[in-house]
Amino acid sequence: MTKSKRDRIKVEPFLAFGNTHEVFFKGRVITAYQQKRPSSRNGWLKNVLATIKRYAGSSVPNMTVEIIFQDKTYVVQTDQDGVFELQVGDSPAQSAQNEIVTFQVVHPEIKNSPVAHLEVLRYSGATGVISDIDDTVIISHSTDLGRKFWLSVSKNALTRRPLPGVSSFYRKLTENGKLPMFYVSSSDWSLFDLIKDFLRFRHIPDGPLLLKDKHINLKNVWKSGGGDHQHKYQKIVHLFKLYPEMAFYLIGDSGQEDPEIYADMVQKYPNRVKGVFIRLVGKFDPARRKQLEEKISTENFHFVETSEQAIAILEQEMKEN
Secondary structure, three states, rough: OHHHHHOOOOEEEEEEEEEOEEEEEEEEEEEEOOOOOOOOOOHHHHHHHHHHHHHHOOOOOEEEEEEEEOEEEEEEEEOOOOOOEEEOOOOOOOOOOEEEEEEEEEEEOOOOOEEEEEEEEEEOOOEEEEOEEEEEOOOOOOOHHHHHHHHHHHHHOOOOOOOOOOHHHHHHOOOOOOOOOOEEEEHHHHHHHHHHHHHOOOOOOOOEEEEOOOOOOOOHHHOOOOOOOOHHHHHHHHHHHHHOOOOEEEEEEEOOHHHHHHHHHHHHOOOOEEEEEEEEOOOOOOOHHHHHHHOOOOEEEEEEOOOOHHHHHHHHHHHOO
């Protein structure tokens, strides 16, 4: 690696969240790139060029990252995709002030290595929400590879469209943002800032994004959001373990494997799932429904076509409880 290229390396932090005594950190090391803020006036050509720029940046493997939190120093290595993560225990909040964690590449040595900062978010309580993103929150056409690819490269955070009514449904689910919201998706980390901007622009409750670790570049950008989705199951299990006192609503769609993954969670944690909402993408195969019914009780498994249907079901459940 040449000195000039090393001088452009930086940490891109993604996650710093936890419970009352544990905190989970995640990020990656990349060659720095400058991305202009999205605009709703950008045409498809500008958006395609922005996508090329987004994926032209390289994740950097085998880098040593120093993490400083609560006056303690931790050292981690990036994996083959430039990603690192760390979970630390015995770290209760020390004051009512905002907690900040810092990240910096320390090896190989980089001149004036930039320091990245992230606020640590802690969640507690009895109820949380875990949601998929593609075709659950944002229109993605995940079952049509060509349409999905063109949509992903020709639109930006301000021109991508949400599923109708999803903002109202999620505000109802989270009691206007009082309950913690977590997103688990097969989108890759290069889309992290786009998804964050999209959620804010569309007034959809924000929360930690747990995306797919496998690096996507210009050669395989068309694979983003595809492939094996078992990583979603693993990330949901991680959330269940990080918040053992919390029961969750699970929100997804029928276009990929969400119903089967959520059924596995109901089976593994029968008393920890308050309800499942599956947005129907096309017709739901009767054979899939039968397999679910043979595996678990689908009493709290709600298949909906619109956000209005989901809101009506949620309001009825609230009345009954």
